[in-house]
Amino acid sequence: MAKNKTVYRFFNIIPISLFIMLIVLGKNGNVGISSEKNSLVDKKKLIPILMYHHVGKEGVEVNKITITNKRFEEDMKYLKDNRYTPIFFNELVSYEENGTSLPEKPVIITFDDGLEDNYKYAYPVLRKNNMKATIFTIGSRIGIRNFNNDTRYSYFTWKEGKEMYESGIVEIQPHSYDLHNYKENSKHGVGVLPMSREDEDLHYDRFSKDTVQVMKLIKENIGCDSYVYAYPYGKYNSTNERVLKDLNFKVTLTTKSKYADISNGLYELKRINVPSHKKLNELLINYK
Numbered sequence: 421m422a423k424n425k426t427v428y429r430f431f432n433i434i435p436i437s438l439f440i441m442l443i444v445l446g447k448n449g450n451v452g453i454s455s456e457k458n459s460l461v462d463k464k465k466l467i468p469i470l471m472y473h474h475v476g477k478e479g480v481e482v483n484k485i486t487i488t489n490k491r492f493e494e495d496m497k498y499l500k501d502n503r504y505t506p507i508f509f510n511e512l513v514s515y516e517e518n519g520t521s522l523p524e525k526p527v528i529i530t531f532d533d534g535l536e537d538n539y540k541y542a543y544p545v546l547r548k549n550n551m552k553a554t555i556f557t558i559g560s561r562i563g564i565r566n567f568n569n570d571t572r573y574s575y576f577t578w579k580e581g582k583e584m585y586e587s588g589i590v591e592i593q594p595h596s597y598d599l600h601n602y603k604e605n606s607k608h609g610v611g612v613l614p615m616s617r618e619d620e621d622l623h624y625d626r627f628s629k630d631t632v633q634v635m636k637l638i639k640e641n642i643g644c645d646s647y648v649y650a651y652p653y654g655k656y657n658s659t660n661e662r663v664l665k666d667l668n669f670k671v672t673l674t675t676k677s678k679y680a681d682i683s684n685g686l687y688e689l690k691r692i693n694v695p696s697h698k699k700l701n702e703l704l705i706n707y708k
């Protein structure tokens with residue numbers, strides 16, 4: 421009897437092991453099969469996160485970070501025609517944390533700096549096409565017109581930010597409170613990086629305070645919880661990452677002009693800059 425039971429157990433284990441193996445194979449995608457097949461599977465973990473800055477009125481001087489509103493309309497049409505679905509970052513978080521599904525061809529549209537032209541020229545296009553986007557604001561510059569007497573640098577107001585957020589198609593997230601500086605001085609380093617000779621603890625505290633300040637302002641004035649951080653100029657170090665994880669940020673973004681690879685989580689994701697001289701089909705075609 422005891423022997424029969426053992427035999428029974430043995431045969432019972434085989435289908436269970438097979439079942440487990442199939443689950444593992446299904447999850448990781450063809451384990452042990454050619455690397456070509458693996459790389460195809462990995463592409464599902466590559467997400468295009470588009471990075472825009474200025475969207476100016478037709479006639480504006482275009483460059484690496486400035487496109488016209490007409491060009492932006494063309495980009496949105498391209499995404500629609502090619503069946504891309506714009507998503508919010510929280511859909512990526514939910515995919516990672518809860519295994520919820522993503523659309524067939526997800527894309528994330530982002531804007532850095534919180535410029536007034538985003539409200540004037542990009543937001544109407546997003547609204548018309550019902551496309552989601554995330555704007556990263558510099559807290560200390562909200563509502564400032566002609567920053568440093570430069571007419572190109574005007575930032576939308578809290579009221580405008582709130583209006584966009586309440587439309588349900590725009591999220592507002594932090595791009596520092598006051599660390600968007602390309603040169604170091606006595607108060608800050610380059611972007612969020614430490615100042616020369618600043619030790620790790622001081623750097624941690626300074627960056628943490630700056631981040632809490634912008635999070636608080638966004639929450640109070642717009643109502644949006646902060647969970648995605650775009651590093652100014654894409655520059656950061658491990659202390660910055662530690663601060664943001666301690667403050668419960670779920671996603672951090674750099675630049676680097678590559679597809680974001682989410683196979684190792686949602687921190688330090690790369691984004692694709694959209695310059696005026698390259699069309700979306702040139703930026704996206706090689707991957708999908």
Ligand SMILES: [Zn+2]
Nearest residue numbers: 532533652653
């Ligand atoms: Zn920026």
